[in-house]
Amino acid sequence: MRSSTYFFYLLTTIRFWARVNAGELCTHDDSFIPDAVLRVTAANYSQSCYPAKHTVLVNGTSPGPELRLTEGETYWIRVYNDMLDANLTMHWHGLSLAVSPFADGTPLVSQWPIPPAHFFDYEINVPHGMAGTYFYHSHVGFQAVSATGPLIVDDLDIPYEYDEDKIIFLQDMFTKDDAVIEKGLVADPLVWSGQTAMILVNGKGGGISHVTAGDATCNSTLSMVSVEPGKTYRLRFIGATALTFALLAFEGHDSLTVIEADGSYTQPYNTSILQIGGGQRYSVLLTTKAAPEKSSYFMQVESRDRPSVARSFAVLQYGLKPATKPMNPLTAPLTLPNITRGFLDDLAPLHPSRDFPTSAEVTRRITLTVHQKVSGQTVWLQNAYNWTDSFPQTPYLVALYENTTNTTTNPGLPYPSLERALANNGIDPVTRTFPARLGEVLEIVIQNTGADKGGLDIHPFHAHGAHFWDLGSGNGTFNGTANDASWAARGHQPPLRDTSMLYRYATSTGNGTAMGWRAWRLRVTQVGVWMVHCHILQHMIMGMQTVWVFGDEEELLGRVGWPEVEGYLAFGGDVYGKETHAPRVVHFKGNERGNERGGAWAEGQRVSFWRGGGGVG
Structure with a gap:
């Protein structure tokens, strides 16, 4: 070790030791059971009707499994990088990880990325008041286009009444491989990625369709959101798109009530459409028809402010799933408006905050x-x-x-x-x-x-x-x-x-x-x-x-000093686990954790996996 670096570490220990009130160094050996496990791989994978291409997947699918946490709890989520030739991180989008400084999942900022054949245990503390709709995604290169999935923080006290909640997860799909896209974006001259080939809804889509005509060439089936007549559903929309600024609406259902934006409850706001950009999330209440005229209604989603319009569909399905799977319509059932600048800018918080600065x-x-x-x-x-x-x-x-x-x-x-x-x-x-x-x-x-x-x-x-x-x-x-x-x-x-x-x-x-x-x-x-x-x-x-x-x-x-952080400071340091050794990590919230809860998660009792590439129903 260089003498100047050692001197800094010595000063750090002396100067900050009295300030450390957490930060216990622990070995996550076989006795440690994480609350959830995400395994990230890369494989040739076909999304909807497009040819298979090299795609980064979470637990074998895109989107990855739904994670459900509860506010006021601390969780450990183990992320394996099973890719052979690419680094990885996982970011918990919308959650503030001030308690765990190395857990935000940003490779240029808070941590070295997870090398191939290694894993990293993320400490996720969810404070009270953070219940809402979130998602996770890789923060390396273009991986987030597919290496992503929903994360829901459940309330201890739900302020709105509804019968059930459903996730509507929006993604983009491009025909080029991720590596080709990345290389082109940093090339001189620029080689653009191309526009979105398809907007995916819960992993499925109907292909590209311009405003002038429908597209019947894609024979892919559509995602179904199953509902019952006369019930109120909380639809959790997650904008995990890479490029698309989406505008969407439901055929025959023009009364939507926004109740949450980005993890914060709002006063009810009525709208017939929803605009959602990459990274944004909304919860919307939809009350289904007491006597529906038909069993299937389309949700239509389109891109805005791009050179061409991409259009995809999903199905709001009443009752039992149909014998034949829903297909992309030949013509669009809805004519959606243009972009509304300032959409939902005047949302009101459900409760005023004493912390709001004037x-x-x-x-x-x-x-x-x-x-x-x-x-x-x-x-x-x-x-x-x-x-x-x-x-x-x-x-x-x-x-x-x-x-x-x-x-x-x-x-x-x-x-x-x-x-x-x-x-x-x-x-x-x-x-x-x-x-x-x-x-x-x-x-x-x-x-x-x-x-x-x-x-x-x-x-x-x-x-x-x-x-x-x-x-x-x-x-x-x-x-x-x-x-x-x-x-x-x-x-x-x-x-x-x-x-x-x-x-x-x-x-x-x-x-x-x-x-x-x-x-x-x-x-x-x-x-x-x-x-x-x-x-x-x-x-x-x-x-x-x-x-x-x-x-x-x-x-x-000063939150934690040397030598506790040593494993975080080197690429592939001992905080990154491998088949040959268990990681030594800092528990920033201390060493009290619920291994009983972890065992239940490990058996799949609290991590729900979408089947068939992410469809809900």
Whole structure:
């Protein structure tokens, strides 16, 4: 060990030891039973009627198995990387993992990825008040297009009445292999992935169909959502799409009531359609017909704000499943409207929060300006910087613990400087991160701008860590005074979200011209390194992601010291289990866990697997 590194570890131990109140180092040998097991493989796999291609699967399917947790509990989920030639992580989308700093599943930020033939035990703590609809997905490259599945956190006290809940899981399917797509997105010149070939609903779809005509060439069967007459269902919509901004509706059922957005309950909001971008989730109440005119009704889903319209279907099936499986209709039963900018921006929380910060409490406003640079390699920038596999070379949290000196192979990164950030509109240009201190109240404005060649795009922006209060969106630039007045007129607080849409208000504009904003307000309470990124996978690979560092050095690194974290600091370190050895991991919540509960999960009593490639019914 280099003497400078050893000196840092010694200082870390002395400086922070008194602060550590958790962080017990434990060996997960054969006596340890995880609460759930996910095994990730890659295989030639056919989705709907398209030819088989190399696809990353979870427990042999896409989407993967449904996980159900309960708020107020801590779980251990073991993720095996059974792929032969690819790294892996698993991110728990929408859950704030402030308790377990290495468990967020971000390979450039919170952990080294899981190497092939290794596994990693994720500690998932679900605080009270986080019941809702979530999902999990890999955060490596383009794997999340298929390596993904639903995650539901059950309530201890459900505020709405319904008879049953159903999951509607939306994905994209592309004809190119993932590796070909990734290579093209970082090539010079850019080789685009192509548009969505099919929108999948619970793993099935009806193929691409443009607005002018139906498509009867695909003989694939459709997903069925089975219902009974005169009952109320909670439909949990999960936007796990890579590219598609989806708009959907049900044939013959135009009364939908939104009750949850991104894991937060809302006051009931009636709508006949639903718009859902990548990363967003909604729960909607649907009351079925007491006397249905027929047994099968279509759900129609279409893409928006893309060069072509992809259209797919699922079936709302009353009573017994039909003798013949449902097929893609020859003509679309519905004419869906165009995109509604600002859709559901005025949702009201079910209960007002005492933590909601007023504009008077805002300590500073940060404008995160997104821009596409197309001279040379096409990249997406945030405040003139991108975040890709080449930067940083070490996961940032790992680099902070190591505090490595500058070398050719591992340059290391210092702790972000708030002073540098204040001089550069919030971003520290050395680390390319946005630092903030505990207790700050940030007003974050995400500003859309015209690309070098004038183009504009939409972006579903997702924040890891604590959820933000979503202040809405608009054209041009943000006016805080007008926005405050708008919320005052509505008479309620903004909703809590973790993913919201940055719209475009034209297809093109001048290079760098500001056109379209999304504003958030966040009270900084959770120490950690948190990614903020567009949830379009193509844009992420092209650099449209950045990192927020909350807390000072002592607060962030003082939660657990050396030598407990040693296994997390090396690629393939001893925190990563293998057939030849059990992992040594830190229990950030202590060593009290329910092995009885773990045993039940291991026997499949609480992990429900979708059959037939993910269909529900």
